[in-house]
Amino acid sequence: MIDRGYYGTFGGAFVPEILTVTFDELEAEFRKLKKDPGFWQEYSDLMASYSCRPTPLTYAENLTHYFQGAKIYIKREDLNHTGAHKANNVMGQGLLVKRMGKTRVIAETGAGQHGVATATMAAKFGFDCTIYMGEVDVKRQRPNVFWMEQMGATVVPVTDGTRILKDAINEAFRDWVSHMDTTHYVLGTACGPHPFPEMVSYFQSIIGKEARKQILETESRLPTRVYACVGGGSNAMGIFSGFPDDGVECVGVEAAGHGLSSGKHASRLCADDASVGVAQGYKTYFLQDSDGQMKETHSIAAGLDYVGVSPILSQMHDQGKARFEAATDVEVIEALKLTMVKEGIIPALESAHAFAQAFKEAPTLSKDDIIIINQSGRGDKDIFTIADAIGDPSWKQFIMEKAGEYHA
Amino acid sequence: MLENYIKERLKSKEILLMTHIVMGYPSFDDSMAMVEQMVEAGVDLMELQIPFSEPMADGPVILGANQKALDRGARVERCFEFAQEAAARFDIPFLFMTYYNILFKYGVENFAARMAAIGLKGAIVPDLPPEEGKDYIAAMEKEGLCPIHIFSPTTTDQRMAYLSSQTQGFVYCMARKGVTGKETQFASDLGEYLARCRKMTELPLAVGFGVKDRSDVEFLKGKADIAVVGSQTIRVVDEEGIMAAGQFVKNLA
Numbered sequence: 001m002i003d004r005g006y007y008g009t010f011g012g013a014f015v016p017e018i019l020t021v022t023f024d025e026l027e028a029e030f031r032k033l034k035k036d037p038g039f040w041q042e043y044s045d046l047m048a049s050y051s052c053r054p055t056p057l058t059y060a061e062n063l064t065h066y067f068q069g070a071k072i073y074i075k076r077e078d079l080n081h082t083g084a085h086k087a088n089n090v091m092g093q094g095l096l097v098k099r100m101g102k103t104r105v106i107a108e109t110g111a112g113q114h115g116v117a118t119a120t121m122a123a124k125f126g127f128d129c130t131i132y133m134g135e136v137d138v139k140r141q142r143p144n145v146f147w148m149e150q151m152g153a154t155v156v157p158v159t160d161g162t163r164i165l166k167d168a169i170n171e172a173f174r175d176w177v178s179h180m181d182t183t184h185y186v187l188g189t190a191c192g193p194h195p196f197p198e199m200v201s202y203f204q205s206i207i208g209k210e211a212r213k214q215i216l217e218t219e220s221r222l223p224t225r226v227y228a229c230v231g232g233g234s235n236a237m238g239i240f241s242g243f244p245d246d247g248v249e250c251v252g253v254e255a256a257g258h259g260l261s262s263g264k265h266a267s268r269l270c271a272d273d274a275s276v277g278v279a280q281g282y283k284t285y286f287l288q289d290s291d292g293q294m295k296e297t298h299s300i301a302a303g304l305d306y307v308g309v310s311p312i313l314s315q316m317h318d319q320g321k322a323r324f325e326a327a328t329d330v331e332v333i334e335a336l337k338l339t340m341v342k343e344g345i346i347p348a349l350e351s352a353h354a355f356a357q358a359f360k361e362a363p364t365l366s367k368d369d370i371i372i373i374n375q376s377g378r379g380d381k382d383i384f385t386i387a388d389a390i391g392d393p394s395w396k397q398f399i400m401e402k403a404g405e406y407h408a
Numbered sequence: 409m410l411e412n413y414i415k416e417r418l419k420s421k422e423i424l425l426m427t428h429i430v431m432g433y434p435s436f437d438d439s440m441a442m443v444e445q446m447v448e449a450g451v452d453l454m455e456l457q458i459p460f461s462e463p464m465a466d467g468p469v470i471l472g473a474n475q476k477a478l479d480r481g482a483r484v485e486r487c488f489e490f491a492q493e494a495a496a497r498f499d500i501p502f503l504f505m506t507y508y509n510i511l512f513k514y515g516v517e518n519f520a521a522r523m524a525a526i527g528l529k530g531a532i533v534p535d536l537p538p539e540e541g542k543d544y545i546a547a548m549e550k551e552g553l554c555p556i557h558i559f560s561p562t563t564t565d566q567r568m569a570y571l572s573s574q575t576q577g578f579v580y581c582m583a584r585k586g587v588t589g590k591e592t593q594f595a596s597d598l599g600e601y602l603a604r605c606r607k608m609t610e611l612p613l614a615v616g617f618g619v620k621d622r623s624d625v626e627f628l629k630g631k632a633d634i635a636v637v638g639s640q641t642i643r644v645v646d647e648e649g650i651m652a653a654g655q656f657v658k659n660l661a
């Protein structure tokens with residue numbers, strides 16, 4: 001490997017020997033693609049015709065009036081095909097897989113959005129597809145499992161470890177070390193061994209490129225702050241990369257779950273119980289104990305329920321280049337409800353973390369300030385979880401009746 | 409020196425045997441009983457795995473053992489104590505096998521110093537390629553310990569030479585792609601690959617991944633110096649109990 005992908009002391013490529021050649025090849029192909037002057041056009045054309053890009057930047061007029069502070073804009077990654085920013089990364093890697101001549105793709109998924117996007121890409125490009133998903137997430141994101149299977153993917157529920165995203169990643173690696181000749185592992189976020197953090201961020205940078213252009217066109221100036229939720233960090237990297245300017249503050253929002261001191265959260269950059277470690281092929285902040293064993297994490301949002309975080313964001317954190325905050329499950333549901341009634345927009349539970357933090361800060365800013373919230377995905381997939389959190393009686397009634405029909 | 413020990417033993421044996429256990433699985437007492445039986449049955453070296461929550465290179469059997477050991481409270485400190493006792497009681501070389509985060513959190517230099525102090529001989533860390541492990545290799549060298557690196561069937565000749573230059577004691581050759589514990593074809597491909605390994609290093613060769621019975625060990629004679637049996641020992645113990653470990657080892661050679 002020419003470059004091991006360090007961001008300060010974070011990152012690297014802690015890969016088993018059997019994958020060395022595979023990673024060398026991946027890195028070389030990615031370098032070629034990045035240098036290819038026609039590639040970005042090919043990629044954005046594909047995203048335009050298949051995934052509604054450029055996604056709009058929506059002025060949230062009602063929320064702006066409600067908070068009486070900063071002018072609020074929402075970058076609408078929910079309007080991608082399959083309903084989340086995950087499509088950006090997946091289609092980019094799909095083009096790479098075609099160039100590499102591989103015929104099968106595998107992926108991990110938490111929320112199921114990355115899995116659905118990968119299954120879609122595989123169907124479109126004619127690849128075989130296997131998706132690894134923690135058993136806990138299979139249950140809480142059932143609609144996405146259904147769609148993956150309809151599109152021809154095999155969904156494998158992972159029953160090891162904590163049975164969520166990190167365990168699905170381990171299982172995908174175990175598949176990959178056996179089948180790397182034919183198979184590419186489409187990692188879903190800006191984590192893992194080099195070159196994944198760089199590569200995923202590169203494809204996701206389409207979000208930031210568009211958002212910058214859009215805000216300059218409508219407002220002729222840059223925003224004061226940009227908000228994104230942080231699971232592995234890919235949507236955050238995507239939008240942050242469009243605003244490297246000194247005057248724009250990037251705010252990453254992690255999952256505080258039941259609270260940062262509850263032990264039940266997924267905050268690696270804001271919580272005291274995280275420390276630097278090496279797992280899943282890279283060095284970053286992990287939620288781990290003093291022996292280096294990974295801890296169980298919790299978030300209402302499956303896509304944020306992860307022990308590690310992008311090494312690029314860890315470096316931004318340590319250098320003060322971005323600010324990191326955390327929103328609790330309860331705050332997230334409140335933000336989600338408010339966004340639905342005020343704007344008629346349904347953010348994914350993951351994205352609602354960014355909304356929750358932006359809502360805390362918007363009233364403290366002036367009317368001259370602009371903020372952009374990255375809505376990484378739409379909330380339809382979360383209908384079961386949201387209905388439970390809201391406690392909607394008529395939905396419950398409907399589910400019971402439906403179950404009754406199956407019994408009959 | 410580990411390399412000398414291996415070469416010395418090979419004068420009286422066609423192939424040596426290295427077994428692998430996960431410390432704390434099914435319990436620390438059982439682990440010690442397994443070591444005792446296997447040493448009595450004639451194993452030449454043993455790998456003691458410090459369980460890790462994310463054992464990426466391990467298949468279902470060893471993965472399950474890692475998890476259960478951790479669920480039952482296996483801490484790194486307890487593993488050091490266990491290894492110290494094993495090394496004091498039994499006169500064969502013991503190695504640690506674990507993942508890099510365990511060393512990293514302990515502090516690589518302290519980890520190596522502790523290993524040396526309790527009489528361990530080396531370590532296998534499958535997620536630490538030498539390019540990422542400069543501190544580790546230096547610390548092991550300073551303590552007179554062997555950092556053991558891995559060859560795989562996809563490793564190029566040039567890289568084998570490099571890995572060999574970063575290794576002491578012996579080289580661990582993965583018999584095939586994939587994770588531990590799956591089926592391996594002991595056939596001519598493997599023979600050719602091992603001949604290539606032999607050409608690229610002067611160090612003794614250990615072969616692991618899928619070695620499970622006498623015929624596999626028989627196949628490796630003349631092609632490698634050490635047969636490594638991992639998952640199968642755990643399988644046997646799961647099915648037949650701790651006391652089956654000794655007989656299982658006897659049947660291998």
Ligand SMILES: Cc1ncc(COP(=O)(O)O)c(C=O)c1O
Nearest residue numbers: 231232233234235303350376377
């Ligand atoms: C809608 C949505 N947003 C955010 C995330 C978190 O991932 P990342 O931090 O890589 O953007 C996910 C992951 O599944 C997701 O589905």
